[in-house]
Amino acid sequence: MTVLRKLARPMLAAPLVTGGLRTLRRPEAAAEATRPVVRAVGKRIPALAGDPLQLVRVTGAIQTTAGLLFATGRAPRLAALTLAATLVPTSLTTHAFWTVEDPEERARQRALFLTDLSALGGLLIAAADTHGKPSLAYRSRHALDHRHPVKAVRRPVEAAAASTAHHAKAIAASLTGSH
Incomplete structure (x- = not known):
């Protein structure tokens, strides 16, 4: 391009x-x-x-x-x-x-x-045309997410992935006997 x-x-x-x-x-x-x-x-x-x-x-x-x-x-x-x-x-x-x-x-x-x-x-x-790079508007919106990571609202896909990972760890811990 x-x-x-x-x-x-x-x-x-x-x-x-x-x-x-x-x-x-x-x-x-x-x-x-x-x-x-x-x-x-x-x-x-x-x-x-x-x-x-x-x-x-x-x-x-x-x-x-x-x-x-x-x-x-x-x-x-x-x-x-x-x-x-x-x-x-x-x-x-x-x-x-x-x-x-x-x-x-x-x-x-x-x-x-x-x-x-x-x-x-x-x-x-x-x-x-942004040459395939994120636009300034996109970057500024997402900079706010990274500026306050604790307060950042997770997107639905990220929340589901985090929840699945948490449950997988819990299941693994119960199977191995370590809590």
Whole structure:
């Protein structure tokens, strides 16, 4: 599975890294596409109103950095989650096929949107991937059991095993005559 991760991560990150770099080199085109969305969101949430050009540059830098981290396996879960978070607004603004009148262009934008949607799914799976190790939530739940072993509540299987072992010892002691 490790080889699979080492091959799949760069493949999943490649379009996001190249898109981020493209946006950093020429942010004007992407800023123009995001301008109507930034205005609409800015009216409802004033904290998100801002310069579309600056917003596009920041998004491009985040996608490039998180994509490189993900591709190289450094903080892959956090990088995948970050990429997923930036992919949603990017896809909604750059591939808004529902606003396009021309049928051919609408079909092209729909295909690009669905491609982004599939990448989002892959990134969410990667964000949940623990490499076969227990998750942080699992480890923290079970750390409490080991911190206070006397007060820890036994699970039904453990309780049954302990009870069976106790009875086996008692039977063995009675058969051998030692109490």
